[in-house]
Amino acid sequence: MTPLDELLLFSGLTLVFLLLLGRFSYAGKVATVFYGGQLLFLAKMADRIVDGSIVTFSLQVELFGQQMSWRFDALSWFFAVITLGAGLLSSWYASGEWGERFRRRGGNLWLLNVALAANVFSMLILLGSGDLLALFIGWELVSWASFLLMTVAGGRAIQAAMRYITYAMSGAMAILAGIVLLWSHAGGLQYGQIIEVIPQLSQAQVWLLVALFGSGFAVKMGLLPFHLWQAAAYAETPGPGAAFFGAISARMGLYAIILVLVQLIGLARLSELMIPFTFLDMRDLWAWIAVLTIILPTYIALRQSDARYLLAWHGIGQGGYMLLGLVMGDALGSAGGLLHVFNYATNQAVLFFAVFAVMFRTGTADLNKLGGLITRMPISFFAMLVGIIGLAGLPPMNGFVSKWFVYRSLMIEGEPLLFLGAIIGTLGTILSVYKLIHNTFLGQLRVEHVEVREAPWSMVAPMIILMLLIFATGVAPGLVLDWVALVQSAVGLPVVENTLGGVELASGSLDMLWVVGVLFAGFGIGALLFYSGGRTRQVHQLDNYAGGHFLTAEIRYHYSDNFYAGLMHLIRPWYRGSFVWLESTLGSLLGIAASLIQRLYGALHPSIYLLVTVVVTLTWVLL
Amino acid sequence: MSKKVTPWLDNLLQEIEGIEIRRKDSRRVRIDIAADSLPTLLELLRGRAGYVHLSAITCVDWIDESQFELVYQLWSYESQSLVSAHIRIARDPGVYVSVFDLYQPAAFFERDIHEMFGVYFEGSPDMSKFILTEWNGPPPMRKEFDAEAWVNETFERKEYQPDWLKEITEQGGGIVKSPEEARQKKP
Amino acid sequence: MRPENYQAISHPPSNEYELNFGPNHPGIEGNYALKVKLHGDVVVAARADGGYLHRGFEKLMEGRLWIQNIALVPRICVPDPVPMEVCYSMAVEALNDMEVPERAQWLRVLQLELSRIAAHLFTFGGHAATTGMYTTMYWGVADRDQILDLFEEWTGGRVYHIYNIPGGVRRDIPAGFLDRVSHTMDYIESRLPDYDNLFFTNQVFVDRARDTGPMNQQQALEWGVTGPNLRATGLAFDVRRDDPYLVYDQIDFDIPTEAPGDAWARTLVRRQELKQSIHIVRQVVEKLPSVSGPVRTRIPNPLAWNVPPGETYTRVESSKGELGYYVVSDGGDKPHRVHVRGPSSMHAVQVLEQLAVGARLEDVAQIMFSLDACPPEVDR
Amino acid sequence: MSIQTLLMELVLMPLVAFVVGLFMVLMLRRIGAKLQRRVGPPVMQPLYDIVKLYGKKTQISHGWMHDIGIVMAVGGYVAAETLLPVPGMDGIADKGGLVTLVYVMMIPSLGLALGVGQCANPNGSIGIARALTAMLAYDVPFVIVVFGVAWYFGTTNLVDIIAIQQAGGVAGWGATAMPLLAIAGLFALQGMLGKQPFEIYIAPAEIATGPMVEMSGKYLGGLFVMQCFQLYTAGVLYVSLFLGGGENWLFFLLKVFAVVAIPMTVAFLFPRYKTEQMIRLMWKWPVMIGLLGLAFVMH
């Protein structure tokens, strides 16, 4: 048995276990251990991956005379690590009091656990795909598994999930068309065959190919203009599911983009594809899509008043950085993009965990109904703090490093406008994450939250682990950069020469060990200075300046809604002008498609629906 | 510059019962009127004669007659004259109608009179306290409220007898006679 | 329990929040409060809260002699105290049917106009400071001090003069005083271009003040607004011209108006009034030497001065608008009733509340200062 | 470089920054005083203020994040100073570079924002919201400038940038080569220092000094220290990017004080804008000038 056999087998076993015994209260805890086991198998694979060799799956299937195979290379392995890590922590988070409450409130915990396991399993299959047919099957499995997880909450979640599956199906169609196109030329779907045939294709054919694959994968990734489904679908998913989705699910699209566009077609070929009537080529187009994906969703996030939606919109935006780094194609940029997959996953997971911890205690994620929880939930606050520093890309957390790589790459490549766009996105991120933490944890503590306490250990522990991870990989990004370098060599990108603290470059290097060291030395001096002053005494929040007036607990003086009002006065018309137009145009187009599909399936119960669709998918694939 | 109040207005006003008009000078007219007719008068003055500016509403406490006098000062930008309309209302219960629907500035004056004299104006938009929000005593502007007695009761006075003042007093200077004493001697 | 006065405007679950302007706030004029409820940075409700400066003047005056009250009245409006003295004196004179010597009338005009210049300089400073322009405030207050110096030489008091008494003024001007007045006027006039460059035509200020707290003529009349705020809506009404008192009918001056009625127009009207006041002061300086005679008529023993019964309403134009005194005498040595109609009692309460709604948080202080609200007049 | 020198530099650089910063605060107040036709504070006044504030008996805190916020605000700048080369001392400038410096400079703002947040005062929260908005406004021209400079010199290492400029004399200065970017940089500097007309987040008449509203004693003292660092950092950064850094301390300080005097003088001659007016201005002229300058540089 190869390690991949063991991994997939064990992952399937987890799924089967949960399907059969998931109703018992200990199932979640056991599943968590199982995810840990899967991670161990992955670790077992590590030495082979480091060697640059490929781990294969013993089972091979032949379909339409096509050999379907599965294997793990460094790229798959890197994504699999993140997937399993996210799965492990999400499952852990759900296994304790959170799951208990979820079940008591009438939630289907069994379905949640099963869907999570199904997601992990299908993602591993996708990541392991050794040819385009396997990729497509894996892709479909992932789509449906995601759909399953999205529907767990019911209600609005179902609507969002429906929207998602509409997008996913149309994306799958595009991918299928692309595969057919390739198959008709190459006569096979093995990666080797395709790499050979690509140079022989005409520009127009490659154009079509990129458009088909690109739009198909972009749907999953939530790239502009296919981003509209994602926020609602992820945000409405219950707790750990949202964290899992936010951390990794959308990155499957990135994985496929790397595989097809970077590995098979090649970035060089993309640069040759000119866009008619412009001076842009295909690569610029991707870069601009990436930048728009950074900016627009980030500024939509700025307006959200629900913490989950805010984070979900950021998830879309952060995808842009990864793509932007990758399309730059140089060692720094692609390293930054890949590193950001990891960094972002940790940040997003911890943020969702913190938000759901707050929800667990207060029952709401509405940013206008919270406030002042720092004194009640200090660890969740700290988790969110670490998360937002990472997400905003400030030192000393890991998000800074990946963004630094992307920026430096843009500077070296001489892309001022892309650089500016990326920075504007970062600034927007800073603005909205401060709003998130301010409205949740800072400011006035509401009367009804006076009794709130910190979340239980089962929820706090994953947060603490993630916090440590974020900080450690921020101080020593070299740990992850080693993996990233492996991925780069596996994919055929230039490899970044990293050190433990960052990167050495002639034109300005980064050494996070020093930067963080000095930063904390600075904090030390600041603290020394601070504590050299007199003793402090904490006062009550109502002992506060109010223009000389007396504050009482009944008065709401917490500034939360329309937080950046001054900015909004200027940019609100832009939302109306461009975003709404975009959404309504696309929405009406997609609405027609969605209504058609919903008319077909809308009346069915989700589980029957699932059964039917699995059957349909299988017959579709087999025939 | 100065224009007289037009004769037709005089005629018009004569029709209101119980009205007494006195001209003090070319720009000042005093009208005494029964309390019931005041809204009619104001409506006439505002609607027909251009007295759009309510300059002030004053309340005078005639405690001996057990009456409040309400004085409405109206100014016309066109004829440039000031009409003061005087009415008397009973001191108890001290209720009158608001003229807010005719003159918006009345809201402030009526609110002020309410907290200072305790006169309630029906139909005034806001009769809540404005100035004396933290005052629990009786309406202070009423004549029966003796502020000085209240102060003597509530506050202590600081004794101030420095040496230099004592010296002066000993020499026959300083305050030897209070104003009250000085006044007592003259009839 | 904390003080009961704090009436929250309304309570959650709305997302609006409350913010207090004042009484301890640089965005409020004097000791006054404006409680606003905001959504984002837009005011959705505003409520003025006064009474912090309440001393019960009207009650105090009923307990003091006619002449003693002269010392009390200037305290009612601190930045512009002279109109208070003049108006009260005029009321007592009217009750006594007393003639004021012509020279005293000219002196009163001089004092009124100097006081107006001082008050306007102070207002500009305050208005500029609400927009972060402290240099104007520093200059304006220092230049105002030049006028206070004149007052000090003339009356002995910098701020409160207790100079106008029923029947005239306390004493004549000192020797050579008129030269110093014209010199000071020259100085202030020479500073005006600096103010223009720094403040009135400063593009940033114009951007801030244009369309801020706009009020049209219709509204201004409805709300009983007077003074520069009314003139900024285009109506040329001035008590000095339309209901003349003292010797204003012998003086040549314009009534500046502006049409838009916003903060910018209000400030501009005051700026032009400053110029007019300087012009009036110059005329008085020219005229005074030719008017000779006593500066006051004899009054009876002030400690036992029984004023004949009657009532009167006198008004003057103060720097904030129409100031009125309604005085009732029952024939005793103390007033039976004195009612002070402070011009700010209109625009500092109702008008401010209405203009603030829908305004931006940035503009609330500016609206208040551009209305030139004077809280002690409201609280009395 | 031996570890001893490095350690000494790490201690000295913030210290120098603080002392120079104190004099900058003094200059700020003196310039204001001169324009307002008065004398102004005594020489040691900034120091008196800080010592007094740290020496207050009661120190009113609103919670531990309030404390940590101030520590971060001061500490972040202490760290930033070591990334900023001055004559004779490079610190760890070559370990981070320009981009890192820009981001480290955001740490104090973040710390302050969190600390103010816990004060639970709406004025403070509005102030922070405005400060972050202002950051969004001035950072756009600022990153254009940073990009242009990095592209022109081919490096983000400040030590190298300064060395390249000094090698060419005055003709080699960034301001000579990139005058348009230097102008755009001045706008960004004005915004970064938060002086009128961009003083939107202090705005005493509107939000009662915003972030400072609940700061007393050493908290306020920390902010005063931070102001020293902020003035110094902004000045030195500008000098390093455009005016050839410092050949020696005399010229270096002359240049830094001259640069900082510009926004200080402007500050006392203008009222403040509204938030959206500031953003509109910042995204219009400086960005236009900056992009034009960038186009020249990249040609």
Added chain:
Amino acid sequence: MKEIDIPIEASVDRNRTNPLARVFDELVRFCRSRSMFMLHYCTGCGAIELPPAMTSRFDMERLGIQPMVTPRQADILLITGYVSIKTLKRVILTYEQMGSPKYVIGICSCTVNGGMYWQSYATAKQLDQYLPVDLYIAGCMPRPEAVLEGMRKLMDRIRSGEADGWKDYYRRYDWYLGNQQHLFGDDWQTPADVIGEASHYDLAGPGTEGEHTRLLQQCQKPLEPQQTFFQIGGSLEVKGESHE
């Protein structure tokens, strides 16, 4: 300007024996005297003479005096004239929110004994019954020069350590509170916890607590606890969901 005897309990400053500490104390006292932040709060008409004192002509900043916006930032509370009862409540709140050492200056005659409003029902008469006044500047109103002179005097007193009204407020809080309760009613309360502060900073004296503070504790509307809870709970209850 004659000095008025202000009833402040004389206190003995504990002089530290360590010579270095004494130098340090001396330095801090010096800086306190040279850097006085006064609160921007116009409580009465005397405030009109503060802008001239601050601005170009007299320029308080020469002496290190500058206006500050909120009580937290300020050291000096200037009571500029009469305090109406409504204002007095705010003034007391403001005073209690200021960080010690803090100084109160009573400007204008009205703060001494009610001034010309001696028979007014709306103003408090003796400020030093409610707050510890360190210095009075008499006059109606005192000129800017007098204000500056008063400030100079306060500087000297701070320098020499005599200006310790703030300690008196902690030590005799019960007396001050009693006077406040007499005027405002028994349910008078500010959100500031003076007794807690006094004990935290070891400033409490025999008069800190007494019958009036007991009355305060009886009538007090309790403030919710505000300290941070670090324990990690296991309860499944949702707090405050009713609001949703």
